[in-house]
Amino acid sequence: MAAIRSANSADSHDPNRCRYLAHFDRAHLFVYARNLGTVLRVDGEVDASNANDLTGAIRNFARLKTPLVLDLSHLRFVSVEGFRALLLLNDEFRKARVYCSVVGGAAVRPLLRIVHHNGLSIAGSVPEAFQNLEDILRARRQFLSDLARPRPAPARTTHSAAS
Known part of the structure; x- marks a missing residue:
C-alpha cells in the first residue's frame, strides 16, 4: 500500500522538494509539475510486489491529460x-x-536491449524529454498553421469551342 504526502515544490530534482511523494514498498514516486508536463520520478526497486500499486498511481496522473515524463x-x-x-x-x-x-537508466537498459520494438518514447534525460516534447508541439503547431492558411485558388483555364 502506498503512503502519499504532499510537499512544496521548487527544485526539479530534489526529492524533498517535490509536489507529491508516494512510497510503494521499495519504490518511491516523486511528482514534479513543470510548464510542459509532469515529471514522475521513480526511485528504488520495482518488482512484482509493488508494480501494480505503482502503475496505479502513475495511471492517476494520466487522467490530467498533460504530457508525462517518467524518469526511471x-x-x-x-x-x-x-x-x-x-x-x-x-x-x-x-x-x-x-x-x-x-x-x-542503468536498471532499465538491459530490458530495453532485450525488447527492441517496445513502443516506448525513450529520452536520455528529463531535459531531453521536454525538448522532444517541445519539438513535437512546434511541429504540430506548424502543421495546423499550414492547414489554416488560405491557399490561392488554382487558375481556371477556359476552353473555347474553337479549339
Whole structure:
C-alpha cells in the first residue's frame, strides 16, 4: 500500500522538494509539475510486489491529460513484471492520447536491449524529454498553421469551342 504526502515544490530534482511523494514498498514516486508536463520520478526497486500499486498511481496522473515524463533513471532494479507494467502503461497512454516519455537508466537498459520494438518514447534525460516534447508541439503547431492558411485558388483555364 502506498503512503502519499504532499510537499512544496521548487527544485526539479530534489526529492524533498517535490509536489507529491508516494512510497510503494521499495519504490518511491516523486511528482514534479513543470510548464510542459509532469515529471514522475521513480526511485528504488520495482518488482512484482509493488508494480501494480505503482502503475496505479502513475495511471492517476494520466487522467490530467498533460504530457508525462517518467524518469526511471534513479531505479536500482526493475523486474520483468515491472517492465511489463511499464509497457502496459505506455499502451494505455497511447490509447488515451497522453504523451509519455521515458527516461531510462542503468536498471532499465538491459530490458530495453532485450525488447527492441517496445513502443516506448525513450529520452536520455528529463531535459531531453521536454525538448522532444517541445519539438513535437512546434511541429504540430506548424502543421495546423499550414492547414489554416488560405491557399490561392488554382487558375481556371477556359476552353473555347474553337479549339
